[in-house]
Amino acid sequence: MDEPLTDNRPLRILIADDSDSDRLILKTLLRRLGHEVEDAANGMEALDIFRKSAPDIVLLDALMPVMDGMEAARHIKVLAGERLVPLIFLTSLSDADALARCLEAGGDDFLTKPYSRIIIEAKINAFNRMRLMHRTLSHHRDLIRERNRKLLEEQEIAKRVFDNVAHTGCLDAPNIRYHASPMSIFNGDVLFACPRPAGGMQILIGDFTGHGLPAAIGAMPVAEIFYGMTSKGFSGSDVLREINQKLGRILPTGMFCCAAMIQADFHLNQLQIWNGGLPDGVLLRKNGARENIVSHHLPLGVLGTARFDAGMKIFQTEPGDTLLMMTDGVMEAENQQGEMYGEQRLARSLNEAGQGDSPFETVMAGIRAFTGNQPEQDDLTLFSLGMVEEGELAGVSERLPQSALEGPAEWHCVYEVQDRTLGQFSPLPLLLHICMEVPGLRRKSGEIYTLLSELYTNALEHGVLGLCSDWKATPDGFGQYYAERERRLGDVAGHFIRFTLTHTMTDRGGRLAIVCEDSGSGFDYRKESSAAGSECRYSGRGLMLLRKLGHSLNYREHGTRAEIVYDWHFSEVATREGSTIQQPGGWS
């Protein structure tokens, strides 16, 4: 659209009339009203002018030589296309049939001769309003059409990105069957499967509240965390905790992800399952017995980390057992009468299955027969995992995806707080934040914070401020200690506390080395720590905490330099071959 949508510019009006005098009268009249006027003596001329100058409004005499008004009107409407060009017939006809024919030919109104200036002005204004409104609407329609086209194009590309992230796993393993139906370009459901480095596989099936783009945006980090952590050997519980934390942070309240995590071990023939908000799964035993896998947890992204329970339930299995999990689209699949498939029909489908029938095919056939191939109203994901002998899956675990969740693994950072900033600012949240970028450390945020905080407190109070914890021996001394702390913080010019953090990867996890140096004159760390054992003292527990949480603690340079090493481990990584059993928490 090159014209502005509202304008006060003069209208371009085309007049076609074979009577020279009538034409002159009308032309003069319209010019006085401020419009630009072009005129033609017959329909053919009018068409030529119309093609050249695209007028806004056309006034046509009905009866003209060469080409009459009705014929010209039809051509003009075609030429105008989508543009609304009001056509007003100029006529002295009073016969109703003739007037009606004018309108049928595409006319919008009449002006009867002799002309009334007031009526002409009123009609032209009225039609101009209509013309502008039509143009505004067309413009909006074009915008919407264009935006929609762009949106679909973007979704198409985004879907390709999403598919690359989401479907890099082992969903094509011979013991996995699944059906995932997208309701729109994006599926509100997620289904990921990934081999574990120590053997076996981990599967996540989930259903985001909502559909389309919002659900897909939530699914992206879930896919990254799932594949990244699983391929590094993190347990299902660890992955769940991480996903829950991430979703809790990024999803708006009211949006969450119902999900089940399945950790399959084909060596021990054992399943560990966590179900948070999905319909009951079914574990079908080889002998025909069935066990429901009930949801005992809230969906992911609802509870805070402290209250989130990632404990998985263990099921002993045998080769030939099958696990079926599904999203609520299966339960809510509707037939033509608007009834839902539901648990009872699912159970009936399974009851009717013959010996040796695949439970997955049985349920899919049941849903199809029930819905009569209705288009699915909800995202519908059905998944089955066959328990097999470990040897049957040879080759699957070699296709570990390249981890998408690297996070910073090898890094070094020095942060020094100086002068009066020591009294005003705590560097601890910032330092903790840097450490929390490492996925393996995130589970240990409490311990890392304690390490940083105790190191900082010691460096500040005993180092920079030169406070002696002997003062804390009595309740009043405790108060004096902190009053003195406050007073001395006012005079810390020339002082500093420097943290040097170094993170490296090890075979079994990672190592964070923290060095904390200060500009004080040192403190007697031996005395501080030796007294920690006695229960009657109110102080001296900081060093004890540092020692117990860290792997090693060393003080150097008269106590002005503290070095601590903190090791973390991937949980439960590859202990199968070896005889050592690792602590699940990693520290010891």
Place this chain on the structure above:
Amino acid sequence: MPIHTHRSEDGQTLTIKIEGRFDFSTHQAFRDAYEHGDEKVTTFIVDLSDTTYLDSSALGMLLLLRDYAGGDNARIRIENCNNDVRRILSISNFEQLFAIR
């Protein structure tokens, strides 16, 4: 203040609730919370349900409270700790000195 106190109806139990970080900055408020009580109080409850973090100086403050309340005869319960807080209390063997629930 991030510290709130509550007396039971019979006046014998004083609940001290600490919000956010329990560290040196709460020292005075924590001390005020129990020292201004009267002698009817026989049991103290330290409610840590809204405490996000506890450092070594807070451990010292808990010991101050313990001695104020009668040392080995003190009746103090520490309640509703989150995992991080609980871990620090247990590393310090505070289960031997306090009833931690």
